[in-house]
Amino acid sequence: MTPVTRITAMTIESALIEPFSNFAFMQRALIACVILSVGGAPLGFFMNQRRMALVSDAMSHAILPGVAAAFLIAGLGVWSLTIGGLVAGCLVALLSVFLSRHTKIKEDSVFTLLFLLSLTSGIVLLSLKGSNIDLLHMLFGDILAIDSEGLCFIAGVAIMTLYALAFIYRGLVLDCFDPDFLMASGRGRWTRQIFFMLFVINLVAAFQALGTLMALGLLLLPAIASGFWTRHINGAILLSVVIAIASSYAGLLISYHTNTPSGPVVVMVCGVVCLLSVMLGPRGSFLAGLKKE
Amino acid sequence: MSATESLISVRDLSVHYGNRHALQSVSGQFHAGSLTAVAGPNGSGKSTLLKTLAGVIRPSSGEITFAHGRRPQMAYLPQASHLLRDFPISVEEVVLTGYYPRLGEKRSIRDKHRAEARKALREVGLDGFSEREIGGLSGGEFQRVLFARVIVQNASVILLDEPFTAVDAETTSRLIKLLLKWHKEKRTVICVLHDLLLIQKYFPDSMVLQGKCLGSGHTHKMFEQKLLSFDLDMAELRTAGEDRDPSHAHHGHDH
Numbered sequence: 055m056t057p058v059t060r061i062t063a064m065t066i067e068s069a070l071i072e073p074f075s076n077f078a079f080m081q082r083a084l085i086a087c088v089i090l091s092v093g094g095a096p097l098g099f100f101m102n103q104r105r106m107a108l109v110s111d112a113m114s115h116a117i118l119p120g121v122a123a124a125f126l127i128a129g130l131g132v133w134s135l136t137i138g139g140l141v142a143g144c145l146v147a148l149l150s151v152f153l154s155r156h157t158k159i160k161e162d163s164v165f166t167l168l169f170l171l172s173l174t175s176g177i178v179l180l181s182l183k184g185s186n187i188d189l190l191h192m193l194f195g196d197i198l199a200i201d202s203e204g205l206c207f208i209a210g211v212a213i214m215t216l217y218a219l220a221f222i223y224r225g226l227v228l229d230c231f232d233p234d235f236l237m238a239s240g241r242g243r244w245t246r247q248i249f250f251m252l253f254v255i256n257l258v259a260a261f262q263a264l265g266t267l268m269a270l271g272l273l274l275l276p277a278i279a280s281g282f283w284t285r286h287i288n289g290a291i292l293l294s295v296v297i298a299i300a301s302s303y304a305g306l307l308i309s310y311h312t313n314t315p316s317g318p319v320v321v322m323v324c325g326v327v328c329l330l331s332v333m334l335g336p337r338g339s340f341l342a343g344l345k346k347e
Numbered sequence: 348m349s350a351t352e353s354l355i356s357v358r359d360l361s362v363h364y365g366n367r368h369a370l371q372s373v374s375g376q377f378h379a380g381s382l383t384a385v386a387g388p389n390g391s392g393k394s395t396l397l398k399t400l401a402g403v404i405r406p407s408s409g410e411i412t413f414a415h416g417r418r419p420q421m422a423y424l425p426q427a428s429h430l431l432r433d434f435p436i437s438v439e440e441v442v443l444t445g446y447y448p449r450l451g452e453k454r455s456i457r458d459k460h461r462a463e464a465r466k467a468l469r470e471v472g473l474d475g476f477s478e479r480e481i482g483g484l485s486g487g488e489f490q491r492v493l494f495a496r497v498i499v500q501n502a503s504v505i506l507l508d509e510p511f512t513a514v515d516a517e518t519t520s521r522l523i524k525l526l527l528k529w530h531k532e533k534r535t536v537i538c539v540l541h542d543l544l545l546i547q548k549y550f551p552d553s554m555v556l557q558g559k560c561l562g563s564g565h566t567h568k569m570f571e572q573k574l575l576s577f578d579l580d581m582a583e584l585r586t587a588g589e590d591r592d593p594s595h596a597h598h599g600h601d602h
Contacts, residue, residue, distance in 0.1 A: 103431070103434060103435075155365070221452055222452065223452065224447055224451075225452060227436070227444070228447060230431060230434060231430060231431050231434040231436060231444075232425060232431070232444070234403045234423070234425040234429060235423060235444065235447075236447075237402065237403040238423040238425075238448075238506075239448040240402060240448060241447065241448060241451050241452075242447075242452075281435070285435055285480045285482075286435050286436075286437065286480070287434070287435045287436055287440075289435075
């Protein structure tokens with residue numbers, strides 16, 4: 055090995071690997087992102103296929119008043135925040151169903167209403183007791199501060215998610231593609247409910263790392279991006295996970311080297327990959343459209 | 348038709364969507380091995396009746412009873428427009444979803460199921476389409492995929508919701524042959540459709556809906572009674588049905 059190549063190799067190693075080999079908080083952050091990607095990105099794929107990106111946005115913000123209330127009552131504990139987030143997420147989901155069914159409000163208006171109401175009521179609740187730091191923690195998370203308890207929770211959620219997905223997978227595919235056929239089959243009556251419950255739980259898990267404003271990023275953006283690259287469901291789900299993990303790794307590195315906040319950079323990289331996919335991917339992108347013409 | 352046993356009986360069936368009445372006190376019978384067209388103008392409740400029979404929606408009131416008190420195995424073909432056509436799934440996988448009612452989540456899809464799916468695709472003229480994505484299919488090809496799924500379900504009752512809408516004449520002719528084959532095999536086929544020519548030519552029995560059941564029985568009688576008529580726009584059925592002497596309306600099969 056020549057001196058130049060040795061220096062280059064060392065530089066690459068110090069740029070790409072050392073931040074994780076030298077710092078435990080970077081390792082934990084990467085592990086958290088990988089676990090969240092494995093459990094959450096497949097859910098994001100199905101959410102996106104159901105044309106429910108807007109709904110998932112509203113749901114991700116819906117957990118804020120719940121975690122804020124839990125924080126006021128029990129402080130920053132993983133389990134109290136989780137329970138608070140779950141309860142609020144489910145309540146908002148039920149409220150949206152009620153408003154859609156029993157009033158003439160349009161569906162996107164329901165989610166705009168609930169999104170803003172959740173966000174603002176959460177902030178007001180936090181302001182009753184918390185400092186600006188608490189508010190920032192809730193809104194943007196702190197992926198570098200994730201502890202072992204938080205990691206265990208995220209891992210538990212991912213394992214449960216994969217297990218449940220394997221159990222409802224065929225029904226879930228039918229529920230997206232042909233819901234009437236699923237209902238006529240006499241099976242899978244709980245598929246949709248289980249799916250939405252899993253989604254809310256994963257949002258709460260992602261909230262621990264990325265905060266309510268960005269929890270959705272790791273779940274949904276890679277799933278949107280994957281649809282522009284592959285034609286097959288299994289490939290699209292797998293690619294969603296790969297994009298989420300790769301974006302997390304790249305985002306954490308960029309944030310480390312540029313001294314910028316990690317969570318937002320991770321989600322920003324997901325967003326850039328998504329945008330590039332929309333523009334350049336071989337399926338339905340801007341470029342693909344130009345080639346057709 | 349009364350000589351044969353009634354397989355499915357519908358009594359005073361009503362379905363409401365919120366404040367809207369999709370079906371009002373519909374009664375009728377579908378006999379084992381019959382080939383019945385469910386006709387009526389848009390919004391007359393045809394699809395709602397089929398969905399209720401299939402178990403997709405629950406009736407607000409009334410009841411559906413089955414011969415021997417046991418629900419027969421049913422294959423349901425929904426309107427193609429209600430399916431997510433850009434879902435990233437292959438033709439063969441769509442056909443294989445036909446096994447879901449039998450296999451559920453746990454029992455695995457085996458080679459024999461795949462072989463049956465490919466055979467069904469051959470039967471509808473889609474040999475070699477197995478790996479194609481559904482997003483790239485024409486309307487007629489997609490409808491044939493859905494028929495292949497019905498084939499693998501091997502059900503004694505087949506419910507078809509507007510299977511010939513937006514389908515070219517050649518495909519319609521091919522699918523009609525399948526329908527007649529199922530009829531010959533003594534399967535009970537109930538099909539929602541608009542095309543009066545098809546109804547007159549191929550469907551021995553008909554049920555005419557307009558929110559409520561205007562009549563049902565032999566198709567030629569439905570034409571004789573002007574419940575089905577080439578002179579009438581389907582949208583005029585309501586008036587025609589309401590103008591008729593109620594004593595002439597046949598609720599339930601009468602022959």
